Amino acid sequence: MDLAFIPSPSGSVWHLGPIPIRAYALALIAGIVAACWITEVRLRSRGAPKWAVLDIATWAVPFGIAGGRLYHVFTSPDAYFGADGDPWKIIAVWEGGLGIPGAILLGGVGVWFACRQLKLPFTMVADALAPGLPVAQAIGRLGNWFNQELYGKPLEAFWAVQIDPAHRVAGYSEYAAFHPTFLYEALWNLGVALLVWGADRKAKFGAGRAFAVYVALYGIGRFWIEGLRIDPAQTFAGLRLNQWMSVVVIVAAVIYLLRVRGTRQVFVLDGETRVPVAWDSGRAKAAGYAGGRLPKGSELTEPEVSEPVKAEPDEVAEDSKAGGPDGT
Incomplete structure (x- = not known):
């Protein structure tokens, strides 16, 4: 009995x-827009200026695309420098091929530059971005479906994806359907976004810890999904390079979560100056905090809670130097 596969x-x-x-470009643009919208909402809730995300994206997007492309070329060099490779194809980003680890790494450099200009804490922006980034990745994976690329091993199941003969990896021309690994990663990323959002809402992460949770969860998913893929890639000790990268980022994220502590902070506007204040919904409400604005001359008052949070600006600055809360 013939199975009805997912068509390409x-x-x-x-x-x-x-x-x-x-289609690949449209998927990338849609993902960027979604990530910007989610991040803007979360930044405003932390007292950042309106539309700060646009200034951040101006730096982060081109840096991220460049980083993603360089990482892809580094991990899959044969298509560009092999016997039949074409080095000029390196600039053909529209044909697909953006490595997420490289995009995050170099995109983070762009975010850092933007934060320097906006005088916003880098870790605060990273935490605000944490749920939006996997949503962007999930949307971007639709471009892989249109390009019929980044699929996995042959599969006989109703959720397998049909790949046209012209797009089949060398050595697999006799197979018609494969693991839709791009779909697996899209679904995993949406799950990661929900988990990070829910955990951050409950725990009020600060100091970049929400972003570290995203990195760890993404690394776990990428490790097993990468093991199913059959597209050409560099390998070492039986694992693809992206699997080793996943191991590294998982370990780094877990170490960060174990070592770094920090209370989420919001930025309130006292006159013309944005003042970092340790997050506490009761304190913020009692002080008239709304959308990042604190009336000039007003002071935070203690809410009716058993353990009020101390949040003097001078103390925050000292904590940041000592490795404590850092303005997120």
């Missing part, structure tokens, strides 16, 4: 006159 799109490029409209 018949095309990934449409033309608006002489202008090619590529």
Whole structure:
């Protein structure tokens, strides 16, 4: 009995006159927009200026795309420097091939530059970005479906994806359906986004810990999904390079979570100055905090709680130097 597999799109490029409209590019743009919207909402709840995310994205997006492309070329060099490779293809980002680890690493450098300009704590922005980034990755994986790329081993199941002969990996031309690893990763990333959002809402993470949770969870999913893929990649000791990278980021994220402590902070506007204040919904409400604005000359009052949080700006600055709360 024949199984009904998931079909692949018949095309990934449409033309608006002489202008090619590529599904991969549309998926990337949609993912970026979603991540920006989620991050903007979360930044505003922390008292950041309105639309700060646009200034951040101006730096982070080009840095991230460059980093993602460089990482892809480094981990899959044969297509560019092999016997039949074409080095000029390195700039053909629209054909697919962006490595998430490289995009996050170099994109983070772009975020750091933006934070320096906006005078916002880098870790606060990272925590605000933590749920939006996996949502962007999930949307971006739709581009892999249109390009018929980054699928896994042959599979005979109703959720397998059909791949046209022209897009099948060398050595697998006799197979018609494969593990839709891009779909696995998209679903995993959506789950990661929900878990990070829920955990951050409950625990009020600060000091970059929400981002560390995202990194650890993403690394776990990427490790096992990467093990199913059959696209050419560098290997070492029986594992693909991306699997080793997953191990590294998981260990680094867990160490960070175990060693770093920090109370979430919001930034309130006292006159013309944004003042970091340790997060406590009771204190913020009692002080008239709303959307990041604290009336000039007003002071935070103690709420009716058993253990009020101390949040003097001078103390916050001292804690930051000592490795404690750092403005997130």
